[in-house]
Amino acid sequence: MMNFLIIILNLLTVLFLPFLMIGIIKKTKAFWGGRYGASVFQPLYDFIKLIKKDFVISNTTSTIFRLTPLISFAAIIIAAVFVPLISGTAIINIPAGLIVFAYLLALGKFFNCIGAMDTGSSFEGMGTSREACFTSIVEPAFFIILGSIMALSGNYTFESLSKITTNAGSYGVLIIIFAVLALFLMVLIEGCRVPVDDPATHLELTMIHEVMILDNSGFDLALITWASGIKMLLITSLIAKIIIPTGSPLYAVYYLITVFLVSIIIGTVESSMARIRMSHIFEFIFIMSSFALIVMSLVGAKVFGG
Amino acid sequence: MIFYFISMLIVILAAFWALPTAIKVLFTGYSVTKTINLGKESIFNNINFVIDPLSAFFIIIILIMGILGLIYSKGYLKPYIEKGKSINSHYLFYTALILSMLGVVTCQNALFFLVIWEIMSLSSFFLCIFENEEKEVLNAGIKYLIFMHISVLFLIIPFAILSIKTGSYNFESFSLILKNNEALADIIFILFFVGFGIKAGFVPFHNWLPEAHPIAPSHISAIMSGVMIKTGIYGILRILMLSGGVTKFIAYFVLIIAVISALYGILYAVGQSDIKKMLAYSSIENIGIIGIGIGVGMLGLVYNHPMVAFLGFIGAIFHIFNHSIFKNLLFFGAGAVYLKSHTKNMELLGGLIKKMPKTGILFLTGCIAICALPPFNGFIGEFLIYFGILKGLSINSFFNFLILIFAFAGLALVGTMALLCFTKAFSITFLGHQRSKYAKNVKDESPHSIIMPMGILAVFALSVGLFPGFMFEVLITPVELLTNGLNGIQSVEEPLNILQIVSLVSAVLIILTALLAAVRYKLNKKIESAPTWGCGYDKELKRAQYTGSSYVSPFLSMLKPLFKKVYDVEKPKKLFPKSAHFSMKIEDIEEAYVINPLLKFDEWFLSKFEKLQNGNLQTYLKYGLIFLLISIIGGLLI
Numbered sequence: 051m052m053n054f055l056i057i058i059l060n061l062l063t064v065l066f067l068p069f070l071m072i073g074i075i076k077k078t079k080a081f082w083g084g085r086y087g088a089s090v091f092q093p094l095y096d097f098i099k100l101i102k103k104d105f106v107i108s109n110t111t112s113t114i115f116r117l118t119p120l121i122s123f124a125a126i127i128i129a130a131v132f133v134p135l136i137s138g139t140a141i142i143n144i145p146a147g148l149i150v151f152a153y154l155l156a157l158g159k160f161f162n163c164i165g166a167m168d169t170g171s172s173f174e175g176m177g178t179s180r181e182a183c184f185t186s187i188v189e190p191a192f193f194i195i196l197g198s199i200m201a202l203s204g205n206y207t208f209e210s211l212s213k214i215t216t217n218a219g220s221y222g223v224l225i226i227i228f229a230v231l232a233l234f235l236m237v238l239i240e241g242c243r244v245p246v247d248d249p250a251t252h253l254e255l256t257m258i259h260e261v262m263i264l265d266n267s268g269f270d271l272a273l274i275t276w277a278s279g280i281k282m283l284l285i286t287s288l289i290a291k292i293i294i295p296t297g298s299p300l301y302a303v304y305y306l307i308t309v310f311l312v313s314i315i316i317g318t319v320e321s322s323m324a325r326i327r328m329s330h331i332f333e334f335i336f337i338m339s340s341f342a343l344i345v346m347s348l349v350g351a352k353v354f355g356g
Numbered sequence: 357m358i359f360y361f362i363s364m365l366i367v368i369l370a371a372f373w374a375l376p377t378a379i380k381v382l383f384t385g386y387s388v389t390k391t392i393n394l395g396k397e398s399i400f401n402n403i404n405f406v407i408d409p410l411s412a413f414f415i416i417i418i419l420i421m422g423i424l425g426l427i428y429s430k431g432y433l434k435p436y437i438e439k440g441k442s443i444n445s446h447y448l449f450y451t452a453l454i455l456s457m458l459g460v461v462t463c464q465n466a467l468f469f470l471v472i473w474e475i476m477s478l479s480s481f482f483l484c485i486f487e488n489e490e491k492e493v494l495n496a497g498i499k500y501l502i503f504m505h506i507s508v509l510f511l512i513i514p515f516a517i518l519s520i521k522t523g524s525y526n527f528e529s530f531s532l533i534l535k536n537n538e539a540l541a542d543i544i545f546i547l548f549f550v551g552f553g554i555k556a557g558f559v560p561f562h563n564w565l566p567e568a569h570p571i572a573p574s575h576i577s578a579i580m581s582g583v584m585i586k587t588g589i590y591g592i593l594r595i596l597m598l599s600g601g602v603t604k605f606i607a608y609f610v611l612i613i614a615v616i617s618a619l620y621g622i623l624y625a626v627g628q629s630d631i632k633k634m635l636a637y638s639s640i641e642n643i644g645i646i647g648i649g650i651g652v653g654m655l656g657l658v659y660n661h662p663m664v665a666f667l668g669f670i671g672a673i674f675h676i677f678n679h680s681i682f683k684n685l686l687f688f689g690a691g692a693v694y695l696k697s698h699t700k701n702m703e704l705l706g707g708l709i710k711k712m713p714k715t716g717i718l719f720l721t722g723c724i725a726i727c728a729l730p731p732f733n734g735f736i737g738e739f740l741i742y743f744g745i746l747k748g749l750s751i752n753s754f755f756n757f758l759i760l761i762f763a764f765a766g767l768a769l770v771g772t773m774a775l776l777c778f779t780k781a782f783s784i785t786f787l788g789h790q791r792s793k794y795a796k797n798v799k800d801e802s803p804h805s806i807i808m809p810m811g812i813l814a815v816f817a818l819s820v821g822l823f824p825g826f827m828f829e830v831l832i833t834p835v836e837l838l839t840n841g842l843n844g845i846q847s848v849e850e851p852l853n854i855l856q857i858v859s860l861v862s863a864v865l866i867i868l869t870a871l872l873a874a875v876r877y878k879l880n881k882k883i884e885s886a887p888t889w890g891c892g893y894d895k896e897l898k899r900a901q902y903t904g905s906s907y908v909s910p911f912l913s914m915l916k917p918l919f920k921k922v923y924d925v926e927k928p929k930k931l932f933p934k935s936a937h938f939s940m941k942i943e944d945i946e947e948a949y950v951i952n953p954l955l956k957f958d959e960w961f962l963s964k965f966e967k968l969q970n971g972n973l974q975t976y977l978k979y980g981l982i983f984l985l986i987s988i989i990g991g992l993l994i
Contacts, residue, residue: 101879103881104881104882104883105881105882105883105884106883106884106886107883107884107885107886108885108886108887108888108889109885109886109887109888110707110789110887110888110896111888112709112710112713112716113709113713114709114720114787117869120869120872120873120876121869123872124865124868124872125865127868128861128864128865128868131861142857142861144853144854144857145743145746145850145854146739146742146743146746146854149739149743150730150739150858150861152768153728153729153730153735153739153771154730154861154865156727156729156771156772156775157724157729157730159775160724160727160729160775160778160779163775163779163783164720164779164782164783164787167779167783167784167787167788167902167907168783168787168788169788169888169889170706170707170787170788170789170888170896170898170901171888171889171890171901171902172897172900172901172902173889173891174902175901175902175906175907176902176906178779178783178907179902179906179908179909179910179911182772182775182776182779182911183776183908183910183911183914185772185775186769186772186773186775186911187914189768189769189771189772190765190766190768190769190772191765192768193764193765193767193768194761194764194765197745197746197749197761197764197765198761200746200749201746201749201750201757201761204750206743206746206747264889265888265889268881269875269876269879269881270876273872332914346761350754350757350758353752353754353757354752354753354754354757
């Protein structure tokens with residue numbers, strides 16, 4: 051019964067929260083811009099509208115292009131099964147679930163890349179090349195952070211994220227700060243937000259993720275936007291899992307607060323700074339790597355330094 | 357063609373003879389020994405051929421890939437036969453290669469091991485230089501030959517030391533010495549590691565690989581990369597088994613070399629535009645991943661942590677199997693493309709999936725599998741290695757923690773770089789617009805004899821990915837040979853359960869994709885065809901299409917110091933420039949900064965002795981006289 055409840059709750063989270071997150075980010079940006087802004091549910095309406103639309107498909111493309119949104123969406127939905135969401139636990143909670151999670155996301159990314167390259171467009175090639183390149187720096191840092199935290203507790207599930215303070219004592223606070231900061235940067239990078247990428251601009255040579263989906267339309271585009279929302283939500287959920295104390299009865303409430311807070315911060319960041327120049331984005335991403343190394347050395351200091 | 361059938365017959369006979377035994381050994385765990393004994397005076401005295409689970413595992417891979425390679429060669433060599441090239445010797449050496457590989461993994465006598473090893477190297481050399489009328493083929497082939505002989509040299513030394521110490525050539529007798537003398541065991545292991553490592557392609561002994569693979573016919577590259585270089589890994593595992601464990605130093609040594617190999621291999625694979633060279637570098641990467649598994653397993657042995665040892669070794673062995681599947685698939689695919697388009701340069705291809713959809717989809721399967729993405733087989737092996745590393749993090753040593761966490765992140769980095777490399781390879785070769793006349797050469801689908809082996813391999817890749825539990829249980833017996841020095845009952849329940857969940861997830865992934873496709877179909881929306889969006893311009897600019905080198909350029913520019921880029925540029929000059937060109941090649945830094953200077957030094961040093969050989973008969977007579985004098989005086993003195 052309990053399990054059933056968890057599944058229902060987590061599913062509902064994955065279904066609706068991504069849209070709400072994007073809605074809140076947009077609302078925050080509207081607020082800082084002095085505008086009234088659209089309703090926070092607007093992304094959901096957009097989604098429904100997209101599903102009702104017809105397709106325009108490039109005649110350069112092959113089956114790969116049509117397959118891409120389906121597979122990348124399926125991969126991300128299944129990756130969500132391994133992450134602790136609103137109920138505080140994941141639907142499938144296995145040791146080394148981190149690796150299954152990361153590789154399912156990578157599968158989605160693989161198909162996004164080849165799907166974009168299938169159009170033969172130079173813009174999409176550019177975006178793909180950047181996206182694939184950034185992932186290659188983000189992923190090792192992500193693995194170092196989670197690997198270190200898991201080494202700390204000796205428990206290789208995502209549960210160990212919530213036990214940092216119990217395991218690390220006074221080091222715990224520092225570890226949490228740097229881990230959360232690094233994961234927040236990861237939300238910005240993987241969610242394609244400012245200062246890495248600007249989701250509001252279409253058709254500029256500066257963009258990354260948006261340019262990869264220029265040729266998608268209708269149902270396909272709907273799935274892709276939903277999938278990228280879910281990806282952002284999943285990483286935010288990891289942040290929530292780190293911050294919220296274990297066994298808190300109000301986990302769901304705290305979880306929602308964390309997600310909304312992260313969205314508001316993202317909106318604020320987007321309104322308060324400009325995109326970084328493309329050649330400097332690497333340096334920005336390496337900040338995440340250095341945070342990861344700090345987390346690793348803190349864990350090392352705690353476990354082996356006495 | 358008659359030689360094709362003879363070769364096929366011999367390989368199939370070998371399969372009938374060896375496969376049942378191998379499968380039985382693998383399932384039961386009991387080894388089978390065959391001793392050749394021709395009397396005390398003969399050198400054919402007491403030579404053991406043993407099929408233990410480890411050999412059995414390799415025998416199965418060799419035979420499966422051997423037969424598939426033969427089927428493929430029928431389609432691949434057809435244009436050559438039509439051109440009037442003789443292929444008889446090719447099949448002769450092919451059979452020799454398969455049989456000698458079977459010999460290498462079963463022979464347990466040092467002398468005969470070396471002889472068979474040499475037959476394997478030589479036959480693969482002759483297979484490599486199939487197109488020997490071309491200069492670069494011969495050059496690369498000779499480089500391969502030289503490397504293989506350096507490898508043999510490093511194998512002869514430790515074997516000689518061991519057989520002098522024990523007075524026997526049998527592997528069993530070596531075991532005792534290795535177990536008792538730790539300092540000697542370390543030196544012996546390192547010598548063996550270098551010898552076998554040259555064959556396997558560990559960095560810094562890898563230089564022959566990216567040269568030899570591109571020149572060989574595709575089924576030979578496939579056999580060499582998918583199976584033959586694994587005999588190097590086999591050798592390392594065999595020595596590990598004989599010495600029954602290693603010191604801490606060796607374990608870290610192997611792990612660090614392996615991580616470096618994996619990173620180095622994939623880094624250079626990203627930069628290549630020659631499709632087969634890219635696959636060759638990716639073999640170095642995969643050997644590195646296998647090495648990481650072995651290193652983690654060794655750490656488990658050193659720190660007496662059965663689970664870590666078990667996961668490391670089973671991950672490594674699983675990955676050996678997986679790599680032989682998807683690497684063969686990819687080389688077959690690359691060969692199919694080369695056959696139709698007559699180029700190996702990806703930058704000249706593009707849009708091939710419309711002309712050869714089956715080849716394209718099968719090649720894509722290989723690409724997904726080699727990136728270790730679910731639901732294909734590559735994921736399972738890497739997952740087990742990852743899991744072993746995670747478990748190993750709890751070993752209480754700071755150095756260990758540091759090395760393992762970097763191995764963990766390194767493996768992740770390798771994975772993402774593989775993603776970059778293979779999305780490039782697939783999309784530049786098969787997707788988008790056709791880039792040149794070479795791409796337009798491709799008119800129709802590959803022949804059945806090429807599609808069929810690829811299809812079989814793709815089915816293997818998918819079914820191992822969907823049902824990993826079966827393979828996992830089969831591979832327990834060879835792993836037990838490697839970990840039997842450990843006390844404590846090994847529980848395989850945990851990884852097995854996780855693998856079951858992984859297989860469930862993979863199945864759900866496929867079902868969900870099909871479901872989404874069904875939903876999209878049901879929505880029944882109108883599909884309009886239009887040119888690719890070009891920012892408002894309605895004519896497509898095909899020449900502006902992204903190229904392979906621009907695809908990886910942001911990544912490579914980040915890691916500039918790790919490459920030596922060689923440019924060949926002619927800038928447009930004057931008002932009406934007549935000609936201009938640009939080309940860039942990425943050169944191996946090890947070759948540029950280590951091997952080439954060494955060779956230069958060698959040349960310089962040896963040139964000092966040039967004067968001795970001056971072609972003058974009188975001088976040679978003088979040498980003879982001096983030699984005679986020295987030997988007479990020496991003889992008198994003694």
